[in-house]
Amino acid sequence: MPHLYFRGLSVERVQAMSGSLEAELSVIIGCEPSDLMLEVIHTTCVSGGRIAPSYPFVEIAWFERGREVRDAVARCLDRLIRDGGVPEVEVAFRGYRPSDYYANGEPFGVDxxxxxxxxxxxxxxxxxxxxxxxxxxxxxxxxxxxxxxxxxxxxx
Structure with a gap:
């Protein structure tokens, strides 16, 4: 936790930036680099009856950490992805409450x-x-x- 889901980006692109990304985000978020889970979601986009390129999109699922941290994470992702030659990217956050997130049948916390x-x-x-x-x-x-x-x- 946090989980970062990448769509519209190649495995190679995410892999190439993963070291820098994990190092920077762990400092911003305040977690160990090993706590970050990066997943590349393979999708097929269809537009106008044809297969089209998927739009670069990153979704972060995590325990809410406030606006300042969200902004810093979004800026970090944007910079690293666009520095890799991607012209634009969107980032969205999905917040979990610790009482609604379970590991091995136990909640992470109390609401x-x-x-x-x-x-x-x-x-x-x-x-x-x-x-x-x-x-x-x-x-x-x-x-x-x-x-x-x-x-x-x-x-x-």
Whole structure:
């Protein structure tokens, strides 16, 4: 993780830039070069009833790392691919949540929103219990000291 899927580029082109690409991206992303998975997807593009060249496209599937890192990764890919003689290339990112990504049947992490929601539910339950105890204590305290006439007036 991250996975980089290359379409419209030859295996040889990706292989030629892979050393530089892995070295640069590992620094930008903050991972080991061996954590990067580069795959060349063989596709056949059809346009106007004929086989046409596939447009150079790179899709990065990863755990979101923020705009600054995304921009740096896109610029790095663009530079290395276009320096290899490709006139233009598009890059797209697909972000995974660690709680939705599994390895060997185990999730990579907990969704922060789910964890926050559970914490809020626990806090809410405690507040409900505290409020019920406070109401009960207040009712007991006022029941013994309040006159019947005052209690009847408050009920109305």
């Amino acid at each position: 922060p929103a789910e964890a926050e929601l559970e914490a809020l539910r626990a806090d809410n339950a405690k507040l409900k219990e505290d409020l019920a105890r406070a109401r009960k204590a207040a009712a007991a305290a006022t029941a013994g000291s309040m006159s019947t006439r005052l209690r009847d007036a408050l009920r109305e």
